[in-house]
Amino acid sequence: MLTKQAWRLINNPSSLAATIMKAKYYPNSNFVEARKGGNPSFVWSSLLETKGIIQRNTQWRIGNGLSVRIWHDKWLPDAANPMVTTPPFPHLHNATVNSLMNNQGTDWDVEVVRDIFNTRDAQLILSVPIPQGNRYDKVIWNKDEKGSSP
Known part of the structure; x- marks a missing residue:
């Protein structure tokens, strides 16, 4: 389910969730290039764990x-x-x-x-x-x- 949520951030960049995540965690890049950063939320840390799956399969x-x-x-x-x-x-x-x-x-x-x-x-x-x-x-x-x- 986390991979599906991360996939939505990539494919629906104008959604409210994607806009908020981008503004907070990767304002100058995209989800695949995003880093954990300082003081990440549990949700953000969990979504980042799916990057490897996404990179291998896209x-x-x-x-x-x-x-x-x-x-x-x-x-x-x-x-x-x-x-x-x-x-x-x-x-x-x-x-x-x-x-x-x-x-x-x-x-x-x-x-x-x-x-x-x-x-x-x-x-x-x-x-x-x-x-x-x-x-x-x-x-x-x-x-x-x-x-x-x-």
């Missing part, structure tokens, strides 16, 4: 690519290893996925992807569909066909 679904960091987040469609294996390109260590898209954000910049990444990563990146319209990136649950809940 990954990003690409929308506009603005929230997903290329070398730090799980986003590639590979169940065995959804992380980029190519070493970070100079000056792009904290770059987000949208920097690999064309200027309109409607397709991958194939030339850039093939220049920067090894063959495995390039093939996986180019296989990720980019939704039409301005969709947001979304954390999905790997174990569920719809990616919607733990």
Whole structure:
């Protein structure tokens, strides 16, 4: 049940509970990157215990690519290893996925992807569909066909 509550903080960031938790415990980050902090409540400490479960069983679904960091987040469609294996390109260590898209954000910049990444990563990146319209990136649950809940 705690994992479900933590999942709600991630997927419903505008809910009252998520807004309060964010303001108090992780004002400049997200739940997955949040730390325990000084004088945490029992509820907050308990929710943090579920982070490992969430991190192991979730990954990003690409929308506009603005929230997903290329070398730090799980986003590639590979169940065995959804992380980029190519070493970070100079000056792009904290770059987000949208920097690999064309200027309109409607397709991958194939030339850039093939220049920067090894063959495995390039093939996986180019296989990720980019939704039409301005969709947001979304954390999905790997174990569920719809990616919607733990």
